[in-house]
Amino acid sequence: xxxxxxxxxxxxxxxxxxxxxxxxxxxxxxASVSPETRRKVLExxxxxxxxxxxxxxxxxxxxxxxxxxxxxxxxxxxxxxLIRALTQQLQDAGKIAMLVNTDRSDGxxxxxxxxxxxxxxxxxxxxSGMPDKSITQLCLKNGQRLVLINRDDExxxxxxxxxDDAESASRVLTAFVRAGCxxxxxxxxxxxxxxxxxxxxxxxxxxxxxxIDVVVERFGPTGYESGKILAQRLLTRRERPxxxxxxxxxxxxxxxxxxxxxxxxxxxxxxxxxxxxDIAQASWSSYQLTTFSQPVEAIAREAVTWLxxxxxxIARQSVRLHADLIWRSSIRGG
Amino acid sequence: xxxxxxxxxxxxxxxxxxxxxxxxxxxxxxASVSPETRRKVLExxxxxxxxxxxxxxxxxxxxxxxxxxxxxxxxxxxxxxLIRALTQQLQDAGKIAMLVNTDRSDGxxxxxxxxxxxxxxxxxxxxSGMPDKSITQLCLKNGQRLVLINRDDExxxxxxxxxDDAESASRVLTAFVRAGCxxxxxxxxxxxxxxxxxxxxxxxxxxxxxxIDVVVERFGPTGYESGKILAQRLLTRRERPxxxxxxxxxxxxxxxxxxxxxxxxxxxxxxxxxxxxDIAQASWSSYQLTTFSQPVEAIAREAVTWLxxxxxxIARQSVRLHADLIWRSSIRGG
DNA sequence: CCGCTCTTTGCAAGCGTGTGCAAATGCTGC
DNA sequence: GCAGCATTTGCACACGCTTGCAAAGAGCGG
Numbered sequence: 001x002x003x004x005x006x007x008x009x010x011x012x013x014x015x016x017x018x019x020x021x022x023x024x025x026x027x028x029x030x031a032s033v034s035p036e037t038r039r040k041v042l043e044x045x046x047x048x049x050x051x052x053x054x055x056x057x058x059x060x061x062x063x064x065x066x067x068x069x070x071x072x073x074x075x076x077x078x079x080x081x082l083i084r085a086l087t088q089q090l091q092d093a094g095k096i097a098m099l100v101n102t103d104r105s106d107g108x109x110x111x112x113x114x115x116x117x118x119x120x121x122x123x124x125x126x127x128s129g130m131p132d133k134s135i136t137q138l139c140l141k142n143g144q145r146l147v148l149i150n151r152d153d154e155x156x157x158x159x160x161x162x163x164d165d166a167e168s169a170s171r172v173l174t175a176f177v178r179a180g181c182x183x184x185x186x187x188x189x190x191x192x193x194x195x196x197x198x199x200x201x202x203x204x205x206x207x208x209x210x211x212i213d214v215v216v217e218r219f220g221p222t223g224y225e226s227g228k229i230l231a232q233r234l235l236t237r238r239e240r241p242x243x244x245x246x247x248x249x250x251x252x253x254x255x256x257x258x259x260x261x262x263x264x265x266x267x268x269x270x271x272x273x274x275x276x277x278d279i280a281q282a283s284w285s286s287y288q289l290t291t292f293s294q295p296v297e298a299i300a301r302e303a304v305t306w307l308x309x310x311x312x313x314i315a316r317q318s319v320r321l322h323a324d325l326i327w328r329s330s331i332r333g334g
Numbered sequence: 335x336x337x338x339x340x341x342x343x344x345x346x347x348x349x350x351x352x353x354x355x356x357x358x359x360x361x362x363x364x365a366s367v368s369p370e371t372r373r374k375v376l377e378x379x380x381x382x383x384x385x386x387x388x389x390x391x392x393x394x395x396x397x398x399x400x401x402x403x404x405x406x407x408x409x410x411x412x413x414x415x416l417i418r419a420l421t422q423q424l425q426d427a428g429k430i431a432m433l434v435n436t437d438r439s440d441g442x443x444x445x446x447x448x449x450x451x452x453x454x455x456x457x458x459x460x461x462s463g464m465p466d467k468s469i470t471q472l473c474l475k476n477g478q479r480l481v482l483i484n485r486d487d488e489x490x491x492x493x494x495x496x497x498d499d500a501e502s503a504s505r506v507l508t509a510f511v512r513a514g515c516x517x518x519x520x521x522x523x524x525x526x527x528x529x530x531x532x533x534x535x536x537x538x539x540x541x542x543x544x545x546i547d548v549v550v551e552r553f554g555p556t557g558y559e560s561g562k563i564l565a566q567r568l569l570t571r572r573e574r575p576x577x578x579x580x581x582x583x584x585x586x587x588x589x590x591x592x593x594x595x596x597x598x599x600x601x602x603x604x605x606x607x608x609x610x611x612d613i614a615q616a617s618w619s620s621y622q623l624t625t626f627s628q629p630v631e632a633i634a635r636e637a638v639t640w641l642x643x644x645x646x647x648i649a650r651q652s653v654r655l656h657a658d659l660i661w662r663s664s665i666r667g668g
Numbered sequence: 669c670c671g672c673t674c675t676t677t678g679c680a681a682g683c684g685t686g687t688g689c690a691a692a693t694g695c696t697g698c
Numbered sequence: 699g700c701a702g703c704a705t706t707t708g709c710a711c712a713c714g715c716t717t718g719c720a721a722a723g724a725g726c727g728g
Contacts, residue, residue, distance in 0.1 A: 080408055080414030080417075083414075083417075098431070101425060141339075284588075
């Protein structure tokens with residue numbers, strides 16, 4: 001291992017002919033330094049290549065500037081897009097993102113939070129998985145702020161950011177009905193994530209209000225392949241559905257591909273399809289999927305501004321955002 | 335801002351009735367502690383919820399355990415997949431990833447590296463953009479290790495991981511020729527990334543060796559939309575190409591969609607298409623794209639193991655990996 | 669019981685910062 | 699020139715940890 005030799009404030013001070021505190025103050029926002037010393041310090045730092053050691057600063061200030069993102073399936077379009085938005089806005093707010101991958105096991109969300117504590121992260125943002133209550137308590141006790149995105153946990157303390165899943169689901173149903181669809185289906189994964197389940201329940205409830213039955217099928221993880229399987233199951237039923245709401249766009253893409261290529265079903269003429277997330281592929285001309293756009297920028301903004309808010313005791317605990325309906329041609333009419 | 339109150343080794347020591355160094359040694363691999371004290375320390379830590387402060391540890395050891403990933407377009411399938419592989423393998427090696435988004439401006443790669451220095455990252459891995467030479471020098475001078483993925487820079491010091499782009503390009507040409515294609519085209523973005531340019535040059539060179547001309551078109555950023563524009567340009571030529579190698583899969587998907595839906599061209603009957611990266615969408619049944627799989631796991635492994643290697647002076651500087659040809663039905667024959 | 673070796677333990681220095689406090693400096697008005 | 703004040707500067711301590719060093723303890727053969 002190479003010997004790291006970073007230049008310290010001490011060396012800068014010596015070169016600039018001032019005290020070390022002067023150097024520190026030059027790089028501390030709102031500290032009192034004369035323009036003259038400031039100039040000398042900046043000159044010396046530039047010459048030596050000095051950079052404030054944020055580990056030491058974090059140690060002193062008891063505030064590291066680190067925010068931990070806890071994510072699984074980060075290769076997925078929706079997740080990666082959310083990560084992009086979050087990292088960007090965190091950087092704009094002068095913070096830095098630490099990324100923890102929780103693909104391996106389920107308990108790894110807890111491990112991830114422990115990691116966040118070790119690095120004294122100012123906050124953790126959980127995009128997937130569900131932390132054990134004891135761990136979130138540990139985080140909160142340590143003064144670490146917590147944001148749960150699309151997790152809808154009932155715990156006190158964290159900020160919970162969610163979408164109006166039920167309302168969206170009900171709008172899909174309306175669209176299906178207007179298009180003259182009769183036999184409704186809902187295609188879901190087996191992940192059981194709160195937001196996915198909320199869409200399912202919302203769709204069923206909206207249908208029930210109109211006296212319509214919904215066939216529900218669930219399979220596997222929330223991905224393209226599962227969409228294909230779900231299509232095989234739903235489209236081989238005696239009473240083949242003529243409208244299906246897929247819990248996510250990835251499921252919808254798989255569903256649509258199988259409907260078209262394996263069953264030679266025409267979309268939207270014989271089958272209307274809706275998705276959720278508005279991933280990039282939904283707008284590709286092979287899909288033209290009607291879907292709801294996850295307001296990733298707004299989600300990120302809510303999370304980041306909340307982290308800067310003064311008193312966690314007064315801060316709001318829950319935010320519900322709206323997902324716009326993006327109308328494309330996978331549903332008739334419009 | 336809430337008052338963070340983390341429990342320190344001092345408190346654990348008091349509760350366990352031992353010295354603070356005993357606590358430290360309990361959590362230091364390879365230090366000498368008796369089983370009895372170890373037990374007492376672990377018990378007390380558990381009860382108090384103690385976690386070693388990695389900021390302080392990094393300060394002392396001069397080794398933070400942080401590795402900085404510098405990325406643009408992280409919402410993109412290939413990039414996000416590489417990030418996934420890297421974070422996972424870094425975690426397995428006991429390190430943690432810090433993610434810096436460089437979408438904003440071009441100089442932001444330099445800003446990102448400065449950020450890495452501030453947090454005393456042990457290393458930085460650059461997936462996109464090109465750092466200024468003065469900055470990489472600064473990093474190396476500070477003992478920070480550097481990995482460049484698919485950047486093919488000629489600088490000394492960093493590890494450069496690249497693929498055999500030229501060979502891949504030549505294999506595509508062979509496949510096109512075998513399929514009986516006559517009029518070759520290469521579709522590229524205007525990004526000018528070394529790997530993209532290597533594929534372009536390799537394809538042209540392989541064609542020239544057989545006395546075949548290649549029409550080259552370049553447009554915009556490296557994404558789906560650019561693929562559509564490129565198709566419009568290439569497919570409206572008087573001599574319409576019957577084979578096109580797209581520099582990436584995203585370009586290929588856009589190209590294929592436009593060829594089919596706007597020009598009603600049948601793939602692969604009238605037009606053969608190849609891509610590069612093997613993103614998830616390439617295997618979707620709407621595309622079935624013949625392409626080369628980026629060996630993301632191998633790339634990540636090379637990067638992570640290199641970081642653990644003993645002496646940076648002896649360490650190798652460059653690695654060339656092979657991209658497997660994934661044969662699907664966007665090229666005739668096979 | 670002594671001398672020897674080996675392991676375990678505590679002390680204290682040091683990592684690179686931020687910041688309260690008091691001293692020093694500069695400026696203003698008389 | 700001097701008192702009065704605001705601003706700037708340096709000192710020294712604190713943050714939480716690792717680790718070299720020496721002292722203490724444990725085990726053991728003679």
